[in-house]
Amino acid sequence: MDYAALASGSRGNCHAFSDGRRTLLLDAGISLKQIRARLEAIGWDPGLVAAVAISHEHSDHIAALPVLVRRTSWSFLVTADTLAAIQAAQGIEIPRERLVTLRAGHATDWDGLRILPFSVPHDAADPVAFRLEWGGFHAAVVTDLGHPTALVADHCAGLDLLALESNHDVQMLREGSYPPALKARILSRVGHLSNESMAGLLGNILCSRLKTVVLAHLSEENNDPALARFAAAEVLQHTGTTLHLACQGSPLAVAARPR
Numbered sequence: 001m002d003y004a005a006l007a008s009g010s011r012g013n014c015h016a017f018s019d020g021r022r023t024l025l026l027d028a029g030i031s032l033k034q035i036r037a038r039l040e041a042i043g044w045d046p047g048l049v050a051a052v053a054i055s056h057e058h059s060d061h062i063a064a065l066p067v068l069v070r071r072t073s074w075s076f077l078v079t080a081d082t083l084a085a086i087q088a089a090q091g092i093e094i095p096r097e098r099l100v101t102l103r104a105g106h107a108t109d110w111d112g113l114r115i116l117p118f119s120v121p122h123d124a125a126d127p128v129a130f131r132l133e134w135g136g137f138h139a140a141v142v143t144d145l146g147h148p149t150a151l152v153a154d155h156c157a158g159l160d161l162l163a164l165e166s167n168h169d170v171q172m173l174r175e176g177s178y179p180p181a182l183k184a185r186i187l188s189r190v191g192h193l194s195n196e197s198m199a200g201l202l203g204n205i206l207c208s209r210l211k212t213v214v215l216a217h218l219s220e221e222n223n224d225p226a227l228a229r230f231a232a233a234e235v236l237q238h239t240g241t242t243l244h245l246a247c248q249g250s251p252l253a254v255a256a257r258p259r
């Protein structure tokens with residue numbers, strides 16, 4: 001199973017997993033045109049995309065949905081509460097036959113891929129992160145959470161690949177130009193994960209099989225990629241785990257395991 005961060009950050013998020021036969025996207029916060037262009041840029045066939053799993057209804061995760069419903073035949077995997085929030089926000093109707101209803105804490109089998117959504121503390125209707133399992137390969141994409149709960153740590157155990165939020169440097173955010181209310185929201189327990197909290201969680205879930213860590217959802221305003229990288233590298237030193245940074249403007253592909 002290969003992994004790609006097609007885009008990651010507050011201006012749009014989209015992750016992808018593929019076994020070379022079909023591709024699953026996680027979130028659709030960039031345009032369909034960008035999704036296709038970025039897949040092509042990393043040598044993945046856009047025609048293999050079959051479904052999108054949605055983590056929560058914030059626009060940086062769902063902006064492309066109305067176009068995806070109209071212009072593709074993809075399926076949408078989403079919890080009932082997030083679907084209701086999306087319909088309220090975007091006024092779209094997703095045809096019932098293209099919907100797969102997820103439930104946090106319950107695994108769904110999608111064409112041989114096991115998808116386990118689990119709850120994360122974030123200010124949305126029913127926010128989830130995803131753990132995926134395919135043929136003994138375990139991966140998780142965990143972004144948009146205010147703090148690392150024990151439940152989150154449990155679901156990050158025994159992974160081969162983890163894409164984890166490293167949103168902000170607390171000092172940069174505090175001293176930065178955001179309005180006080182927005183700073184408070186990001187810093188809250190249902191906001192976004194700081195570099196410091198990311199490193200704490202990473203330290204808790206380290207295991208010998210963890211081959212790849214991808215830092216994701218970095219703030220362009222309140223973080224410095226060098227600070228995020230340093231915080232993670234300190235935890236990962238001497239482990240042999242490879243560290244990558246996902247970014248907003250260009251895709252990152254990781255051949256997680258040879259096919």
Ligand SMILES: [Zn+2]
Pocket residue numbers: 009010013058060061144217
């Ligand atoms: Zn987000």
Ligand SMILES: [Zn+2]
Pocket residue numbers: 056058122124144
């Ligand atoms: Zn969010």
